[in-house]
Amino acid sequence: MNNIKMKKVLISLDYNPTAEKVAETGYALAKEMGAEVYLIHVISNMEYYTSTVYSPIMGYGDFGNVGLSTVYTAEDLKAETQKYLNKSKDHLSDDTIQTIVVEGDSADAILDVAADIHADVIVMGSHSRRWLDKILVGSVTERVLHKSKIPLFIVPTRG
Template structure:
């Protein structure tokens, strides 16, 4: 049975490691890579989801790397960009899309933003309704 996994992605090595882990360990599962444009980091946006149709305007540059990594595993992945506080946006999408699990890096933020905003991985792990795999 094919499962649907969600891999939150930012432009960090740990997020890339999580994607590679998901591709290697779950070769038969559908993978969606999600990038949350954080309201706090994006100037207090409206918290609205950005659909795949709007991806050209909002897709981060590192999604090209995401597709290259997937191609190395002879896979394709769906990509989606959402707007909202990172953990909330990830969890909301996971619930709406009916994902079966989340695979994410242990941290993406560093320095002051990590201290002020807390760990997205920790918030997702505590509140997710599906299993969460944290990749160091």
């Protein structure tokens, strides 16, 4: 059997408090394989970012504390998102992690970036209490799963 070397892991993070578990699990997987780590966040729905229900994630509480209703432009949102990914990178204590912020449909953007960087695996979380049901019914994770040509590592994050 050939030894297949996984060289790049793309970890998709949203602003759900479970992102910390997804980041840590994906990072551990990548380090076990000796792979490069990429963190991605896709900006897809402006309303999502104006919610005041956020909890601090990996030490980044700015979205809940500042109130994103003050962020009006796409560039402002990208800058805040980059800060979030930088805080996530700091949380994982690894300066070699690369971060990517893109706009668009979440599933398509994740797949496009995975292809662009030649990722060997995509790590995503599933927030549903019945995560397998959610995957089978429909979600970003489900859409990535059905369209991906590379392995998908799903981290169940139910409470």
